[in-house]
Amino acid sequence: MPEVVFPLDSTRSFTDQSLVGHNRWHPDIPAQVHVRPGDSFRVHAREWFDGAIRNDDSADDIRDAPLNSVHVLSGPIAVEGARPGDLLIVDILDVGPIPQEDSGPLAGQGWGYTGIFATQNGGGFLTEQFPDAYKVVWDFSGQVATSRHVPHVSFPGLVHPGLMGTAPSADLLSRWNAREGALIATDPDRVPPLALPPQPDSAILGTLSGSEFDRVAAEAARTAPPRENGGNQDIKNLSKGTRVFYPVFVDGANLSLGDLHFSQGDGEITFCGAIEMGGFIDLHVDLIRGGMDTYGVAENAIFMPGTTDPRFEQWLAFSGTSVTLDGEQRYLDSHLSYQRACLHAIDYLTTFGWTPEQAYMILGAAPIEGRLSGVVDIPNSCATVYLPTSIFDVDIRPSAAGPVRIDPGQGVPRSSF
Numbered sequence: 001m002p003e004v005v006f007p008l009d010s011t012r013s014f015t016d017q018s019l020v021g022h023n024r025w026h027p028d029i030p031a032q033v034h035v036r037p038g039d040s041f042r043v044h045a046r047e048w049f050d051g052a053i054r055n056d057d058s059a060d061d062i063r064d065a066p067l068n069s070v071h072v073l074s075g076p077i078a079v080e081g082a083r084p085g086d087l088l089i090v091d092i093l094d095v096g097p098i099p100q101e102d103s104g105p106l107a108g109q110g111w112g113y114t115g116i117f118a119t120q121n122g123g124g125f126l127t128e129q130f131p132d133a134y135k136v137v138w139d140f141s142g143q144v145a146t147s148r149h150v151p152h153v154s155f156p157g158l159v160h161p162g163l164m165g166t167a168p169s170a171d172l173l174s175r176w177n178a179r180e181g182a183l184i185a186t187d188p189d190r191v192p193p194l195a196l197p198p199q200p201d202s203a204i205l206g207t208l209s210g211s212e213f214d215r216v217a218a219e220a221a222r223t224a225p226p227r228e229n230g231g232n233q234d235i236k237n238l239s240k241g242t243r244v245f246y247p248v249f250v251d252g253a254n255l256s257l258g259d260l261h262f263s264q265g266d267g268e269i270t271f272c273g274a275i276e277m278g279g280f281i282d283l284h285v286d287l288i289r290g291g292m293d294t295y296g297v298a299e300n301a302i303f304m305p306g307t308t309d310p311r312f313e314q315w316l317a318f319s320g321t322s323v324t325l326d327g328e329q330r331y332l333d334s335h336l337s338y339q340r341a342c343l344h345a346i347d348y349l350t351t352f353g354w355t356p357e358q359a360y361m362i363l364g365a366a367p368i369e370g371r372l373s374g375v376v377d378i379p380n381s382c383a384t385v386y387l388p389t390s391i392f393d394v395d396i397r398p399s400a401a402g403p404v405r406i407d408p409g410q411g412v413p414r415s416s417f
Contacts (some may be wrong), residue, residue, distance in 0.1 A: 024220030031078035075256030087291030108278030115272035162259035163228030241306025266370035273364030
């Protein structure tokens with residue numbers, strides 16, 4: 001096992017550890033760990049809410065989830081000799097739930113969860129159709145996830161970090177805040193908001209304290225969206241065996257990570273849409289000097305996916321176009337067309353007896369595939385969502401006999417404001 005360079009004790013909170021990570025992006029958050037090019041090492045990661053979500057049959061914790069506190073990230077990890085303009089090579093050697101802890105109160109100790117966020121607390125991809133808070137708890141058995149809240153479904157997880165990235169430079173941070181602030185200003189009272197501005201409340205900034213903490217907290221960017229540094233990309237294929245090339249914007253690169261997922265469908269459509277957990281990740285790092293200019297990788301991370309994906313032989317796919325539910329035509333709106341594809345899949349699964357919320361959770365947590373299938377034929381874009389048929393214990397393919405009716409069980413716990 002590689003050396004653990006960022007340990008976490010499951011009996012203590014994230015801010016009561018020997019090394020304290022962070023939950024904001026800023027170039028002046030000091031590195032907690034230093035490694036060298038060519039090193040392999042292990043990092044522990046806490047579930048993104050640091051234990052606020054419980055293994056029970058209530059969704060009140062999702063309703064009250066403290067969004068100002070996310071994401072709790074392990075790092076920064078400085079790579080010796082990394083300079084702005086380099087590319088940081090990060091190999092994911094292994095990733096999984098909390099080792100040797102298969103029961104306990106923390107997500108990652110043999111279980112994880114998926115949530116639909118209430119509109120007033122961030123919403124989700126389909127927040128207009130699902131405005132309230134719901135929660136599903138999943139149990140892990142080896143690589144397989146099952147849930148008492150979504151019966152007749154089981155699937156192998158594709159474990160991956162939802163969030164990993166390098167620190168921004170001061171200039172890049174300023175550009176983030178300016179462009180996102182301008183977007184917020186177009187509709188400042190929107191629910192959910194158009195973007196998340198810097199928020200000092202609940203900021204965790206590693207070893208910073210006093211006036212320096214206050215300055216950085218007022219400037220630091222929230223970790224919710226993906227940006228030029230990688231960040232919260234929620235790409236399910238960043239799994240074991242993946243190689244990622246991250247732009248370097250500060251000396252040392254200052255790599256950070258967190259938000260581990262046991263499984264996720266493309267898009268993480270319920271917002272808390274993956275199976276969230278804490279766990280570990282083993283990494284190997286190296287550098288390409290001047291790689292940002294050499295390869296034109298200045299505003300994005302690129303990656304080579306791992307080869308550990310679950311293998312499914314049959315899929316049932318649903319398509320959607322850029323027409324709203326009330327019949328309004330939109331021009332090549334791929335976001336809308338993927339929403340419509342997902343809604344079509346949800347409607348279809350309800351004919352078998354799953355509730356709409358159970359079907360929505362399946363799309364968020366299971367390793368479905370989402371694709372942009374047509375983006376050139378005006379005015380309609382076409383998006384598709386692929387469901388692997390083998391994750392269900394009934395045959396979901398259309399037939400002359402009609403859909404088999406399942407018992408939906410206790411259903412998905414709901415909490416409303």
